[in-house]
Each structure stands twice: as C-alpha cells, then as structure tokens.
Amino acid sequence: MKYEVVIGLETHVELSTKSKIFCSCGGHSEADQPNDCVCPACCGMPGMLPVTNRHAVELAVQAGIMLNCKINQYATFDKKSYYYPDLPCAYQITQWFHPICTEGYVDVPTKHGTSRIGIKQIHMEEDAGKLVHDDWADVTYVDFNRTSVPLIEIVSKPDFRSAEEVLNYLDKLKSMFRFGSISECEEGAMRCDVNISIRPEGTEELGVRSEIKNMSSLTAIERAIKYEVARHIDALERHTEVLVQETRRWDDMKNRTFAMRNKETAADYRYFPDPNLMPIVVDDQWLAEIRKNMHATIGQKTAEYTGMGLSEQDIASLVSERTLCDIFDAVVASGRKPADTAAWILTDCAGILRRNGKVIGELDIAPEALSYIIGMVDEGKINRGVGKKVLSAVIEKGVSPEQYIKEQALDAKVDESAILDIVKNVIAENNKAVGDYLGGKTKALQSLFGCCMKQLKGKGDPAVIRELLEKEVEKLR
Amino acid sequence: MDYFVTEIDRAGTVAVDDTLLVKGFETKAGSHILDGFVPLFSADAVDRLLKAGYAVKGKTHTGEFGLDIAGETSYHGVCKKADGSLSTAAAEAVASGTVKVALCVDVNGAPRRGAALSGVDFIKPTYGTVSRYGIIPTACSGEQVGVCAGNAEDVKELLSVIAGHDGKDGTSLPAEKYGYSSDKDISGMKIAVVKELYDAAKDEVKSVLDNYLNKIESSGAKIETVSVPDVKAYATAWQIMLSAETCNNISRYDGVKFGYRTPTYKDIDELYVNSRTEGMGFTAKMNVLYGSDVLSKNQYLSCYDKSLRLRRVASEKMKEIFASFDAVIAPAMSSASVEEYDLAQTFERTKKELLFTTVPNLIGIPAMVTGGVQLWGAAFAESTLLSIAGAVERMAD
Amino acid sequence: MTVEILKALESLNEFRLTDSEEQKAMEVFGFMENEAEELRSIDTENVDVMVHCMPMTNVFREDVREQPFTREQLLEGAPEHSEDSWIVPRLVK
Numbered sequence: 028m029k030y031e032v033v034i035g036l037e038t039h040v041e042l043s044t045k046s047k048i049f050c051s052c053g054g055h056s057e058a059d060q061p062n063d064c065v066c067p068a069c070c071g072m073p074g075m076l077p078v079t080n081r082h083a084v085e086l087a088v089q090a091g092i093m094l095n096c097k098i099n100q101y102a103t104f105d106k107k108s109y110y111y112p113d114l115p116c117a118y119q120i121t122q123w124f125h126p127i128c129t130e131g132y133v134d135v136p137t138k139h140g141t142s143r144i145g146i147k148q149i150h151m152e153e154d155a156g157k158l159v160h161d162d163w164a165d166v167t168y169v170d171f172n173r174t175s176v177p178l179i180e181i182v183s184k185p186d187f188r189s190a191e192e193v194l195n196y197l198d199k200l201k202s203m204f205r206f207g208s209i210s211e212c213e214e215g216a217m218r219c220d221v222n223i224s225i226r227p228e229g230t231e232e233l234g235v236r237s238e239i240k241n242m243s244s245l246t247a248i249e250r251a252i253k254y255e256v257a258r259h260i261d262a263l264e265r266h267t268e269v270l271v272q273e274t275r276r277w278d279d280m281k282n283r284t285f286a287m288r289n290k291e292t293a294a295d296y297r298y299f300p301d302p303n304l305m306p307i308v309v310d311d312q313w314l315a316e317i318r319k320n321m322h323a324t325i326g327q328k329t330a331e332y333t334g335m336g337l338s339e340q341d342i343a344s345l346v347s348e349r350t351l352c353d354i355f356d357a358v359v360a361s362g363r364k365p366a367d368t369a370a371w372i373l374t375d376c377a378g379i380l381r382r383n384g385k386v387i388g389e390l391d392i393a394p395e396a397l398s399y400i401i402g403m404v405d406e407g408k409i410n411r412g413v414g415k416k417v418l419s420a421v422i423e424k425g426v427s428p429e430q431y432i433k434e435q436a437l438d439a440k441v442d443e444s445a446i447l448d449i450v451k452n453v454i455a456e457n458n459k460a461v462g463d464y465l466g467g468k469t470k471a472l473q474s475l476f477g478c479c480m481k482q483l484k485g486k487g488d489p490a491v492i493r494e495l496l497e498k499e500v501e502k503l504r
Numbered sequence: 505m506d507y508f509v510t511e512i513d514r515a516g517t518v519a520v521d522d523t524l525l526v527k528g529f530e531t532k533a534g535s536h537i538l539d540g541f542v543p544l545f546s547a548d549a550v551d552r553l554l555k556a557g558y559a560v561k562g563k564t565h566t567g568e569f570g571l572d573i574a575g576e577t578s579y580h581g582v583c584k585k586a587d588g589s590l591s592t593a594a595a596e597a598v599a600s601g602t603v604k605v606a607l608c609v610d611v612n613g614a615p616r617r618g619a620a621l622s623g624v625d626f627i628k629p630t631y632g633t634v635s636r637y638g639i640i641p642t643a644c645s646g647e648q649v650g651v652c653a654g655n656a657e658d659v660k661e662l663l664s665v666i667a668g669h670d671g672k673d674g675t676s677l678p679a680e681k682y683g684y685s686s687d688k689d690i691s692g693m694k695i696a697v698v699k700e701l702y703d704a705a706k707d708e709v710k711s712v713l714d715n716y717l718n719k720i721e722s723s724g725a726k727i728e729t730v731s732v733p734d735v736k737a738y739a740t741a742w743q744i745m746l747s748a749e750t751c752n753n754i755s756r757y758d759g760v761k762f763g764y765r766t767p768t769y770k771d772i773d774e775l776y777v778n779s780r781t782e783g784m785g786f787t788a789k790m791n792v793l794y795g796s797d798v799l800s801k802n803q804y805l806s807c808y809d810k811s812l813r814l815r816r817v818a819s820e821k822m823k824e825i826f827a828s829f830d831a832v833i834a835p836a837m838s839s840a841s842v843e844e845y846d847l848a849q850t851f852e853r854t855k856k857e858l859l860f861t862t863v864p865n866l867i868g869i870p871a872m873v874t875g876g877v878q879l880w881g882a883a884f885a886e887s888t889l890l891s892i893a894g895a896v897e898r899m900a901d
Numbered sequence: 902m903t904v905e906i907l908k909a910l911e912s913l914n915e916f917r918l919t920d921s922e923e924q925k926a927m928e929v930f931g932f933m934e935n936e937a938e939e940l941r942s943i944d945t946e947n948v949d950v951m952v953h954c955m956p957m958t959n960v961f962r963e964d965v966r967e968q969p970f971t972r973e974q975l976l977e978g979a980p981e982h983s984e985d986s987w988i989v990p991r992l993v994k
C-alpha cells in the first residue's frame with residue numbers, strides 16, 4: 028500500500044531583542060560564561076515581577092505579518108506549570124488562551140511547484156535555561172542565561188506531505204526572519220517539535236501521531252522524519268509494534284527515535300491567565316506603526332532592486348544578507364549609482380573579504396565610508412585602483428577613508444608635465460616593448476602603461492596617462 | 505514577646521512583615537523552605553520608607569506565605585497576645601508600642617484580623633497603588649501591601665510614603681502620588697452594613713460593631729443595611745484563585761536555587777520531593793493541592809474560570825452599592841479572639857474567615873480595620889475610610 | 902476526590918503527605934466541593950472573566966539591557982553550586 032505522510036511543525040524562534048522578554052537581562056548570545064545574563068527573576072527568586080518587553084511584541088507582530096496572519100487585537104499571557112531544573116519558577120509564561128497571531132500561511136517552493144502551508148497560530152513565550160550533564164562528576168549544571176529569552180512559537184497546520192516541504196519551509200522562515208531582523212536564527216535559535224503520522228494514500232482520517240521534540244538541525248529533522256515514517260509503516264504492515272500517540276526524542280548517535288518517559292509527557296500543565304501581566308491590545312494605530320517600522324521583505328527588496336536595473340545575480344547576492352541591503356541602500360541614498368554601488372560591494376568588498384578568509388556576509392563597513400570612496404573615484408580625485416586600495420585599508424584596518432587618503436597623499440594632483448616626464452622615462456627604459464608596439468603588437472602598450480602607473484604609484488588620471496603615452500610612442504614612428 | 509524573626513535596626517520605628525524583602529536580610533515568609541534566602545534588593549515599599557528617612561526595626565513573624573488566620577502557621581515562631589490567644593506579630597508590635605507602624609501583605613485578610621484582634625488600625629489600599637515589587641508572592645491578583653498603626657493619622661502618614669507608581673510592577677497604577685487625608689467631614693456620609701456578614705458574626709463582634717455604628721451616627725453619618733446575597737460564593741471564588749496562584753507561585757521552592765535543601769536525596773526527584781515535603785507546612789501543601797486541582801483540565805472551567813467570572817459579578821455588585829454609599833461596614837472576623845487550635849484545621853477555618861475579608865482582595869477595593877470593625881470603600885476611597893476611622897478616634901480623645 | 906487522584910496531585914506538585922495528612926486533605930476536598938457547588942449555582946451566563954481587578958492594557962518596558970546583579974551574588978545562597986552554575990544530581994544517566 029502507498030502511504031501519505033502528514034506532518035505538522037511547532038517551530039520556536041528566538042527573537043532578536045537586546046534584553047529578555049520579562050526582565051532586563053541581556054540575551055544569552057551576550058553571555059561568555061554560564062549564568063552571565065541572569066538576575067533574581069531568572070533564577071526563580073521571589074520578588075521580581077514580569078514586565079513585557081515592547082520590542083518583543085513588535086517583532087512577534089512583524090513575524091505574523093510576514094506569515095500572512097491575522098494580528099489579534101487582544102492577546103494575553105498565561106502560565107504553564109511543570110517541574111524541570113531548567114525552568115526556575117516551575118512555570119513558563121506563554122500564550123495559551125489568546126495568542127498574538129492566528130490563521131496565516133507560507134508558500135513553500137518544492138520540486139513540484141509551490142505548497143501552501145497553513146499557520147494555525149503564532150504565540151509568544153519565554154525560553155527555558157540550559158542543562159549541562161557531567162559524566163565525571165555525576166552532576167548536572169544549571170545555566171539560566173537562556174531563561175526568559177523571548178521566543179515565538181509558530182504552530183503550523185498538518186499541511187506538510189514530505190520532508191522536503193519541511194526543510195524548505197524552515198529554510199524559508201530562516202531567511203525571512205534573518206532578513207527582517209526578527210531573529211538571527213543562529214545555531215540552536217530555531218527549534219522544532221515535529222508531529223508525524225501516516226495514512227493510506229487517498230484517505231482523509233489522520234493516523235496515530237508521534238511528536239519528536241526539540242529538533243534544531245535540519246539534517247537531523249530529515250533523518251528523524253525518514254526514521255519515523257519507516258517505523259510507522261513497519262508497525263502498520265508488519266505489526267512490529269502498536270502505535271500510540273506519544274512524545275519521542277531523536278538520538279543523533281543511534282540514528283533513531285525513543286519514546287520519552289511518561290512523566291515528561293503526561294503532565295497536566297494547569298494553564299491559567301498570568302495576573303501580573305496586562306493584556307496586549309494591538310490597535311490599528313500601533314499596528315500601522317509596526318508595519319511602518321518593518322524592514323522590507325525579501326520580495327519587496329527584489330522588486331525594488333529590479334526597478335533600479337540591477338542584474339538578477341546581483342539582486343540575489345544582495346538579498347542573501349540583510350546587512351548588505353542596508354549598506355547598499357544607504358550608499359545609493361547618498362547619491363551613488365545603484366549598479367556601480369552593487370559592483371563595489373559584490374566585487375571589490377567581496378574580494379577584499381575573500382583575501383582575508385571571510386565571506387561577503389561578514390562585511391562591516393560604514394555606508395558613509397564606502398560612499399565617500401566611490402564619490403572620490405567618480406569625481407576623478409583618485410583613480411579606481413587607489414579607490415580599491417583605500418577600501419582595503421578601511422575594511423581591514425578600520426581607518427577613515429578621508430584621513431587615509433590625506434595621510435598617504437593619494438589624492439595629490441599630478442600635473443601633466445610630471446606625467447609626461449615619467450612617460451618619456453618609461454619609453455626610454457623599455458626599448459623592446461616600444462619596438463614591439465611599433466611593430467604592430469598593440470598589446471605591448473598595456474605593459475608600458477603598467478610601468479607608468481607603477482612609477483606614478485597609482486596616482487594620476489589613467490585616461491590622461493594613456494593619452495600621453497600613446498602620443499609619445501606614436502612620435503617615434 | 506518576640507515579634508521579630510530578624511532584627512535589623514534597634515532605633516527603627518517601622519516593622520515589616522517577613523513577606524517583604526529587605527536587602528541583605530534573610531526573608532522567609534514564615535516558611536522553612538526559604539531558610540537562608542537573603543534577598544539582593546528591597547521591596548519598593550521598603551525602599552520608599554528608607555528614602556523618606558524611616559528605619560526598619562525588624563521583620564515580623566508571619567503565617568507561612570500569609571495563609572493563616574493570624575500568624576499561627578509560621579515555621580519560625582508564633583506571636584501570641586498576653587492572654588495566650590492569637591494575633592499577628594505586626595499588630596502586636598504596634599499595639600505594644602514597640603514600633604509606630606508596620607507594613608504587612610494582605611492576601612487573605614490576616615493583617616486585618618490581626619489589627620482587629622490587637623485593637624490597632626490597618627489599611628489595605630486599592631490594588632495597584634502600592635507596588636508589589638519585592639514581596640514574596642502568594643496570590644498576585646489580589647495581594648497588596650498595607651499599613652498597620654495605632655491610629656488613622658499614622659496609617660495615613662505611612663501610606664502616603666509607600667503609595668505611588670512603580671514601573672517594576674506591571675499592575676502598578678499610573679498615578680505618581682496619592683493625596684490621602686484623614687479629616688474629611690463624615691457628617692452626611694452614607695454607610696452600609698452588610699447584612700450577611702453582620703449576621704454571620706458572633707454576638708461579641710456584633711456588639712463591637714453596634715457600638716461603632718452608634719459613634720458614626722452621632723457624627724452625623726447615616727447607616728443603612730444592604731444585602732450581598734452571594735458574598736459567601738465570592739469568598740469561595742477567592743479561595744479558588746488564592747490556592748491556584750499559591751500553588752503556582754510557591755512551586756519555585758524546590759531545593760535547587762536557594763533556600764532549604766533536604767539532606768537526603770539520591771536523584772532530582774528525591775531532591776524535589778524531600779525538600780518540599782520537609783520544607784512546607786500542611787496548610788501551604790493543602791493550598792497547593794487544592795489549587796492544583798482547580799487548575800486541572802477537568803476542573804478549570806467549573807472552578808477557576810467560574811471564579812474569574814464571579815470576580816466581575818462581585819465587582820459590579822459593589823459598584824452598585826458604592827453608587828449610593830460612601831463606605832461599607834462589616835465585621836473583620838467572626839469572633840473577637842482566636843484561641844490556639846489544631847493546625848490541621850487552618851485551611852477550613854481560614855476559608856470560613858474569608859467570608860469577611862474576601863471582597864477587597866477579590867476586586868481590589870480598599871479596606872480598613874479600625875476599632876475592631878472593618879470598612880470598605882470604592883477604589884481610591886482610602887481618604888473616606890481614614891476619615892471615618894479618624895473621626896471615631898478623635899471622639900474617644 | 903479519590904486517594905488516587907490525591908496521590909497524583911502530590912506527585913505532580915513534588916511532595917508527599919503522611920497518611921493522616923491525606924485523610925485530612927480528603928476532608929478538605931470534600932468541604933471545598935460543597936463550597937464550589939454553591940459557587941456554581943450562581944448564574945454567570947453573560948459575564949466575562951475578570952483576570953485583573955484593576956484592569957489596564959499594554960503595560961510594557963522598553964527593550965533596554967541592564968545587568969545589576971553578578972553571578973556570584975546570585976549563586977551565593979545556592980544549596981550547591983560550582984564557580985558558575987547551580988548543581989543538581991545528574992539528570993540523564
């Protein structure tokens with residue numbers, strides 16, 4: 028019999044805020060050591076009260092807008108109770124009764140066209156801490172850096188029919204959220220619970236569901252789905268086991284899933300509204316403000332850049348990283364030509380980074396600095412080669428381009444008589460090349476030009492140099 | 505008599521309940537499970553006192569997490585009156601002149617009962633007027649820091665110091681300051697006696713109340729009787745919320761992060777179970793069990809959700825009464841004294857006493873105990889309550 | 902309430918009652934069941950829940966980072982801790 032796989036995802040995404048969701052501690056990415064970003068509230072001490080981080084709410088709403096959700100005008104926070112050492116208060120603040128966003132969708136590209144994945148809801152919640160198990164000392168260390176870091180949980184409808192759809196969906200969320208500065212989506216900042224069942228193809232009724240908890244690597248998700256599908260088919264066809272609805276965990280070393288012990292899964296979470304937190308009301312005015320402050324989406328940027336006449340390849344490169352777009356936009360806004368700016372970023376900057384063992388995504392340059400260099404070249408105050416030299420210094424040493432040009436006297440005007448002297452000198456020193464050129468090898472002129480540039484140390488307008496050189500050589504005919 | 509679980513400054517004139525954090529001094533809320541817990545910051549109310557130049561003499565014994573009739577469930581010591589009957593340590597410290605005023609957290613009415621038992625004044629102001637930052641939480645939706653003192657003037661003075669907006673408490677109301685007075689003219693005020701509460705009290709309490717009513721009437725106020733037929737159901741609603749919130753708030757005490765840890769455990773389950781079994785008294789555990797039950801999937805709608813709706817019913821009912829009355833008067837508790845009893849009875853006994861004290865916790869209105877009786881006002885009507893108390897007190901002078 | 906449910910509640914809340922405490926707890930549950938019955942008899946058909954007795958909306962703090970306490974201060978009162986972490990018995994064997 029042929030089976031259809033039915034998958035739903037609960038995806039937890041860490042929001043890019045400066046501070047935690049209910050206290051002022053920095054996010055755990057700020058932390059060097061365990062328990063660096065911790066306050067009395069993070070370690071469960073009594074007395075502090077939660078106060079919601081406004082920016083976290085705004086980011087959750089932005090995520091909802093990106094995923095075509097209804098933004099609810101009335102949202103609340105609720106408490107979910109269970110015991111585990113990574114949960115310092117033995118409750119997690121989440122949204123159970125009134126989530127911030129509901130009813131959305133994402134279009135996911137696949138080999139067979141586009142699949143529309145429904146979103147049931149997006150709710151906000153706080154993260155738990157981290158446990159580090161020590162075999163030698165036979166203890167577990169508790170680190171609360173991640174406690175209360177803001178998360179959104181995106182609950183999809185059971186609309187996935189293949190692992191491919193799942194992976195492409197997660198990839199799409201990742202690039203959307205990174206681009207929109209919703210989340211850095213670094214390693215571990217995006218975690219999934221995967222709900223899987225199978226049913227005979229053509230039937231409607233859902234099969235017995237297993238939930239694989241807390242997956243963060245895409246390859247592990249793919250393998251876990253394959254494993255679970257095979258396990259379910261075996262159970263149905265060869266009666267290897269009786270399927271029960273249960274929570275399982277993926278063991279990456281053993282390459283299989285295991286049922287989690289009952290106590291971890293059978294808890295009654297006893298949800299109730301948190302009396303310390305007032306409802307969130309996203310009225311039309313606030314929603315309009317949030318929309319206005321939102322970064323453009325990848326789609327919007329692509330359309331904008333196409334309108335500027337950039338090539339498809341350049342656009343793809345720019346929108347691969349939010350920061351590149353920010354730099355590009357700022358430089359263009361300062362009056363530089365789009366195509367030219369794209370070339371400076373994607374060819375020159377990229378080359379310099381490559382030489383330093385970095386990728387273009389790591390580009391960290393003030394748009395004003397790049398705009399200044401391009402401007403100097405455009406105005407002919409320095410030539411392009413010097414411009415690249417300045418750019419290297421700016422990227423590698425963090426110098427100010429203005430100061431660097433001045434210090435190195437790169438913009439010193441070289442008058443024509445000085446250029447002429449050098450040109451004459453080069454002609455006198457390079458009889459062979461001159462002979463070759465006059466003999467018809469026009470390429471030889473290029474090597475003479477190179478010698479001139481070298482002696483001029485890169486200064487001088489290349490067009491003038493070339494013109495004088497040609498004139499002088501022709502005189503020898 | 506030993507009022508203090510922790511002494512702080514001999515020269516101090518203020519006591520604070522051991523449910524309020526004072527930076528650097530062990531704070532235990534009457535519970536063994538918090539032994540050794542030294543807070544890193546002070547409650548906002550305590551900070552305001554210190555900034556205004558008051559010094560804290562010490563931390564008074566409280567019943568475990570405030571779930572008591574009058575302090576009797578404290579692990580660290582119980583304060584009794586000279587005749588051996590019960591009252592709260594804070595009220596007794598004020599009554600004896602050991603301190604001028606005391607701050608107490610009112611979650612189930614215990615500080616009001618203490619004031620009635622010791623013959624002093626106590627006000628629980630409108631919810632959200634005093635910050636709850638830095639109190640050991642029991643039932644966040646209705647607990648509030650209040651002031652205990654020998655007379656309405658002193659209550660007013662301290663309440664004016666501790667009330668005001670605090671951004672660290674998300675339920676703190678926006679007003680920066682509240683202008684309280686205790687000398688408004690009470691002649692012409694209309695005051696309602698709650699029939700159901702009057703009827704439920706013992707004769708000894710009724711006669712105190714009758715006596716008080718005579719004094720108010722002689723000041724020109726008018727007395728009428730009103731009926732609040734569902735008042736017992738309100739008390740049940742608050743018991744349900746109180747237990748549920750307690751269950752949730754005290755689940756953090758587990759022997760891992762601070763406070764008491766059992767000496768005997770071999771794994772995390774035993775560490776939790778033994779620390780909590782040894783660290784908490786029966787009444788706290790009973791509240792956790794009941795609170796856990798009312799929040800369970802099967803009970804949530806019929807108990808917890810129902811109680812949240814009753815809160816609105818109660819709120820509307822009291823609004824209706826305050827539309828025609830300046831204040832409500834009722835007994836503070838069923839009897840004029842409390843003898844020692846078997847602590848296994850605490851849950852049921854306090855539930856019965858909640859009848860008299862619940863409404864102000866449930867719907868956030870101010871309540872004041874003075875002269876052995878209890879006054880309620882509409883939200884922000886503290887000055888009315890203080891003025892009635894002040895007028896009667898000045899009469900006695 | 903049954904003793905089984907009671908024991909499950911004890912376990913859910915990570916403590917144990919003695920036999921006599923359990924007996925008392927059963928009485929309390931019986932007592933509260935009667936009280937709750939009375940509560941349920943009140944009509945709340947068209948009444949919405951009221952979570953906050955003094956309702957407000959949109960109470961926020963700005964996204965500003967502050968770190969006023971040190972790890973050492975927070976760990977000081979811990980029953981068992983290392984240089985940088987709280988310690989519990991090993992969880993996963």
